[in-house]
Amino acid sequence: MRIFTDKSARVAAVFLLPGILLTGCGGGGSAGQPVPPPAPVPITFQLVFPGEASLTDADQISLVGLADASRLMSVTVKNGNSEVSATQDSAGRWRASDVPLSPGDNPLTVKLTENNGQVTELPISTVHSSPVLSNPTAVLFDALNARVLMLDPKQLLSFDLTTSELEILSATNVGIGADFGFARHFALNTDGAVLVANLRDIQRVDPTTGDRSEFITLPVGAGPISTLAVDQQLGRLFAVGFFGDLYAADLSLAPPISATTIKPLPPIGIFGSGPSDGAFVSSSDAVYAVSATTIDVSEIDAATGDSSSILLDFGGAVTPTIGVDYDNVSSQILVLGSSGAVLSLDPMTQNSSLLLSPPPTPNTPVSLRGLSIGSDKFWTVAPIPGELRSIDRTTGTQVVVASSGIGDGVAPGPMLVGRYDDTAQRFVAIADSRVIAIDPSTGSRSLLADLIDPAQPPMQSNLVLANGLVLSQGGTRAWVSDTLNQRIIEIDLNSGDISTVSGPTVGAGPLPNLISSIAVNTANSVAYVADRFSQRILRIDLVSGDRSELASLPAELLQSEIRSLVLDTTANRLLLNIAPLSPVSSVEPSIYALDLVSFQSTLLATLAAVELPRVASTAPGTSMTQMSLSADGGTLYIPVNGNADIPYASVNLGAGVAEALGTDASGTPFLVPNAIEVTSDGRVFALDSSGALLIVDPETGARSIISK
DSSP, rough: OOOOOOOEEEEEEEEEOOOOOOSSSOHHHHHHHHOOOOOOOOEHHHHHHHHSEEEESOSSEEEEEEEEEHHHHHHHEEEETEEEEEOTTTSSEEEEEEEOOSSSSEEEEEEEEEETOOEEEEEEEEEEEEEOSSSEHHHHHHGTTTEEEETTEEEEEETTTTTTTTTEBTTTTTSSSSSSSSSSEEOTTTTTTTEEOOOSEEEOTTTTTOOOOEEOOTTTTOOOEEEEEEETTTTEEEEEEEEOOOOEEEEOOSSSEEEEEOOOOTTTTGGGGOOOOOEOTTTTTTEEEEEEOOOOOEEETTTOOEEEEEEOOGGOOOSSEEEEEEETTTTTEEEEETHHHHHEHHHTTTOOOEEEEOOOSSSSSSOOOOEOOOOOEEEETTTTEEEEEEEEETTTTTEEEEEEOSSSOOOSEEOOOOOOOTTTEEEEEETTEEEEETTTTTTEEEEEEEEOOOOHHHHHOOOEEEEEEEETTTSSSEEEETTTTTTEEEEEEOOOOEEEEBBTTOOOOOOSSEEEEEEEETTTEEEEETTTTTTTTEEEETOOOOOEEEEOOGGGTEEEEEEEEEETTTTTTTEEEEEESSSTTTOOEEEEEEEETOOOEEEEOTTTTTTGGGOOOOOOOOOBOOEEOOOOOOOEEOOOOOOOOEEEEEEEETTTEEEEEEOOGGGGOOOEEEEEEETTSSEEEEEESSSSSEEEEETTOOOEEEEO
């Protein structure tokens, strides 16, 4: 099913019906004809939130808009037989709260009543309400119930292989019990229940009711849970920690069950690394796990916790390894590679063979995660586009059987950075070393430029670490900061031409070590970049490419990093997002201002109210974030790092107050917030790490998908 996406803020001229025709003689009419009344002046109407077409997993939604305050008496939003009266202020901003939604399409209409009694109704938005697979982190094949279970950080979903229906089994509003903290891994219990791991505890989810209950607790100080494995034959659960620690629990005991430490956390765990996906138990009493950064399989002794490595030797077919399962029938380990290849590994001889060849290389590489065995297929997910895939065990054919995709055109790929262009009414994003445009009226995606330069070595042409994108005023040019290669690239969005305007071979002056953010003053052809770890701000002349050090942060911020910056032209200053360099740093996450005349820096606000300290983070964060400033320079919108319950925040720069912009219950869950953008008309757009483009209510933080 296709969901049409949000157009730029709809400004509808609502024309009043003609008044009563005046009849009679005289009055200047031609040939005795009655003189018509003057044409009525239309009342203007603007929808701010949601989009004209949006996708949400909520059963209600609030609407926000603007209208002519001098003429508007009341606003009512209708969905079928339901009507919700809106509140409004003296500026004409109105809000209809908690408009009920039914599953499927909800065509919403608005009724405007003017002071003269004139009533006008018009359609304003179609909101589709259904489960949303936003950021899948794990997948399991439930052969007994002919379904595939999928895990988002905040919800457990089921895809029925018979009916092809996607439904939420457990979430904040489905089932009772403590909410998922940040769910990344799960396993099937011996009784058919689903065991879901947060970072440091395991819940039991009733697959019928969705109820959640405390089930297994890990010892104090246990490392974040990296993978789960259930020994179905002996009724044991194993949890592998991120730092290589191993824990076991007897599933026959009455909950809550305390897990036993088999292999404790290493003394210096902060430098460790562990399995990132899939741990499975074999009949030989071993746990097998893989890491997304290696080409080997870890074999962990379930009795001692000792581990050894079994190397796979098939090069690109398995680099990196991202899924593993154990076939108890053939006593073989099955490994999924990022290319889509499946290998068979004999744990006794340690010999591996290619079971299924990788499919032909697609134009856009797709990262797959997880592997489960079905009767004739393997099952896996592509977390970035949000796809469920089957792999035929005989032919190796891959088929997308469930997708959260909206819109057509080029595949979105992992969107790294993006900007909304009000002039061209499109969203421009960097995706897989390409520049693509998303038409918010249809959700379709088109290729603007390919950033891969065939004349350059792969590392120099690769823009996977592109983390800054700035559009010119008319939307005809874009500037991209290439973190890895210390350069700034300019793109002509009409012709697709690409050129390096500053870098190691272009321009003179100090080079940044690691660019974390870029801001451009298009009027003066000047760019400002933040050097992430050196606490430097560099000024770049976009005509000559020359670079100069503008300023360094004060001494008290030496143990910090600059996540991002934004140019405030109203006050001629740069706004800096400062973060502690390490968990032991005394620097608080905060917003600083750097005056571009005096070059003095001033603390504007701390982020302690919204952002967790690094040692207490409940979710993986992104250390480089794209901020956005409101048109009046009064409010800064930022992605929040490390707090799974607060994806975004707004900072009142005058008052120095940071507040959460919504919570985890405000809409589609986020895995890692990517970027946020506020347009000149006050609409707020957010980009998720999965490539979803969302529109956000700036007052409540409610959000809905308009393209993915």
